[in-house]
Amino acid sequence: MPRCTFCGIQIPKGTGKLYVYSSGKTANFCKSKCEKNFLGVKRKPLEVRWTDQYRKEHKKDQKTEKAEETKEKAEDVKEEQPAAQVEEKPAEPAKEAKVEEETAATEKPAEIPESEKKEKDKPKKE
Secondary structure, three states: OOEOOOOOOEOOOOOOEEEEOOOOOEEEEOOHHHHHHHHHOOOOHHHOOOOHHHHHHOOOOHHHHHHHHHHHHHHHHHHHHHHHHHHHOOOHHHHHHHHHHHHHHHOOOOOOOHHHOOOOOOOOOO
């Protein structure tokens, strides 16, 4: 998402204005207020108190900057973790072992010799 050239706010997709100079340079504006201040009145963002550049220059909102930095670091760590987890998984040998176990379980049990069968299991002679 582009940032406003004047105030520094991120502009949501589908909103704001894009001003193109005759030299080909572009300027993005989030609202007409920013556009009028920058192009019409020719104010500098460092002189207007509500802009991001002014707040950074005069060391305002230091707590929020630190919070944003920690959030960005946390997001970077979250993005790196799934890649590390993929590398740790064992590949093919585990699948082969599972197939062997399944085939062993589906095989029929070996028949019991007649000498080991109980009397009730034996056919009756009349």
